[in-house]
Amino acid sequence: MINEETANHPTPKTYVSTALILSVLTAIEVGIFYITSLGYWMIPILAILSIGKFALVVMVYMHLKYETKLFTIFFLSGLFLATAVVFALMFLFKSF
Numbered sequence: 001m002i003n004e005e006t007a008n009h010p011t012p013k014t015y016v017s018t019a020l021i022l023s024v025l026t027a028i029e030v031g032i033f034y035i036t037s038l039g040y041w042m043i044p045i046l047a048i049l050s051i052g053k054f055a056l057v058v059m060v061y062m063h064l065k066y067e068t069k070l071f072t073i074f075f076l077s078g079l080f081l082a083t084a085v086v087f088a089l090m091f092l093f094k095s096f
Contacts, residue, residue, distance in 0.1 A: 007067040018060045025053050043090070051083060
């Protein structure tokens with residue numbers, strides 16, 4: 001029976017499909033790690049994949065997708081700020 005409390009929550013199918021997507025993305029990350037010809041491009045590629053996985057986990061498993069958009073804006077703005085700081089420090093210390 002679907003009531004107001006459970007109407008906006010994900011189904012078990014959503015959890016399983018999200019887990020499968022996360023598994024595939026993790027396998028891609030592991031595969032990219034062994035491609036030595038990428039050189040310094042490996043770091044931004046892995047960072048982008050990790051951010052995508054993080055956003056997927058937050059949106060589905062932490063139910064942020066089903067909350068008000070204000071919570072999503074707060075959470076993702078912190079993520080983007082932290083990412084910008086990491087890349088700025090990498091650029092500053094010539095880690096690319």
